[in-house]
Amino acid sequence: MTEDYRIESDSLVGDVKVPEDALYGPQTQVALENFNISELRFDREFIRTLGLVKDAAARANVELDLLDEARGEAIQQAAGEVTDGEHDDEFQLNIFQLGSGTNTNMNANEVIANRAAELLGEERGSRHVHPNDHVNKGQSSNDVIPTTIHVSTRVAVESQLLPELTRLQEELEAKATAFDDIVKTGRTHLQDATPIRLGQEFSGYASQMEHGVERIEGTRDSLEELAIGGTAVGTGLNTHPEFPELVVSHVSDETGITFREAENHFEAQAARDAIVELSGAMKTVAVSLMKVTNDLRWLSSGPRSGLGEISLPTVQPSGSSIMPGKLNPVICEAVNQVAAQVIGNDTAITTAGHAGGNFEINVMKPVMAYNALQSVQLLGSACELLADQIVPGIEAKTNICERNADRSLSLVTALAPAVGYDLAASIAGEALAEDETLEEVTLKRNVLDQEKLDRLLDPRRMTSRGYLADEDRSD
Secondary structure, three states: OOEEEEEEEEOEEEEEEEOOOOOOOHHHHHHHHHHOOOEEOOOHHHHHHHHHHHHHHHHHHHHOOOHHHHHHHHHHHHHHHOOOOHHHHOOOEEEOOOOOHHHHHHHHHHHHHHHHHOOOOOOOOOOOOHHHHOOOOOOOOHHHHHHHHHHHHHHHHHHHHHHHHHHHHHHHHHHHOOOOOEEEEEEEEOOEEEEHHHHHHHHHHHHHHHHHHHHHHHOHHOOOEOOOOOOOOOOOOOOOOOOOOOOHHHHHHOOOOEEEEOHHHHHHHHHOOOHHHHHHHHHHHHHHHHHHHHHHHHHOOOOOOOOOEEEEEOOOOOOOOOOOOOOHHHHHHHHHHHHHHHHHHHHHHHHHHHEEOOOEOOOOOHHHHHHHHHHHHHHHHHHHHHHHHHHHHOOOOHHHHHHHHHHHHHHHHHHHHHHHHHHHHHHHHHHHHHOHHHHHHHHOOOOOOOOHOOOOOOOOOHHHOOOOHHHHHHO
């Protein structure tokens, strides 16, 4: 921006000095001055979608003979440039602004109006194409911003999150298959438990991702309802009856996703439940990711004084600034931080969803939009990192897994049906106290013979359902 200014007049804010080379107008300039709170801005996906909605609205207005063709085509071209990212520098408003998102809606209206005027041979600020009368025709911030939130998050989920989450699921499933023959000790409460196969453990991780995909997919229907056409409070005042259907149709054509007009415009504008629903599903995915990456950190701990049952691929030459050769699970730790951020975003979205909604409008929409889109992007990138750099390179340390399984005192669980719980507990207690094996104590007590012990204390047999001691019951 230069230091030269033009003077623009607005019916609400009066005469305003606007940078001469800016496409935005007086309302945006005043908002820039008023909301200097943070460096947080709407991301590319949101601005891209806002341009798309304005394009669709102009098309609908021309088709309904509510907007002359020359202005309509110029608005469509200017809105298309916004969609393509040609004017991103014009969208510098803070997300902490008027809670309806009116400032950003007017930012788009002014940019598109001035650019359309230029395309028609007029000067910026001429109002030959009016930001309200022409660009915002048949619309309100109260239906444009909710529509933009739904479309942008729905598209982002489909393009950024679901493909990567699905790919992570597939990589974990591949490891579950590869590790299916490896027996190890299970752990509950961070203590030894009955045996499990490493593949079974990884199948649990894959299932978490599969359920995550299903949860995210379950939000599609809610996000596909669009508020456009409700204008100020949901009644549709100053909007042609066919306007919302046409806008939704154009948006659907452009995105390849079948959107629909909201069944109830009052709900669609007064509440932001669909975004709360999406955020809740993403929070659950974040929790799943943190569980999996924490397990991977524990299982790979060591290399000499930890569990060391798996090894993670080395993605950095050194993990310490002071300890040479130390390798840390850096990707897992990065993903944990992503999960923490997404969980925090969900708290903000949940708060905004209930505390921001009063009567016919929610007045915390910008922060909800920002956090939801950030969560989509962060989760997608985290899944991509795990699927690309970590999971395919995980290797099992079979000897350590099997050694730990053989040494686990929890193997005594398989003896309980044959000798009773109390005697089994006594055998385990003596084995621990005397540093002996379960087999040694059981034979010493002459409780079971060697053949039965070999069958009952086989860790692999314990990884399947059923009683191993049906034929050995003493009662």
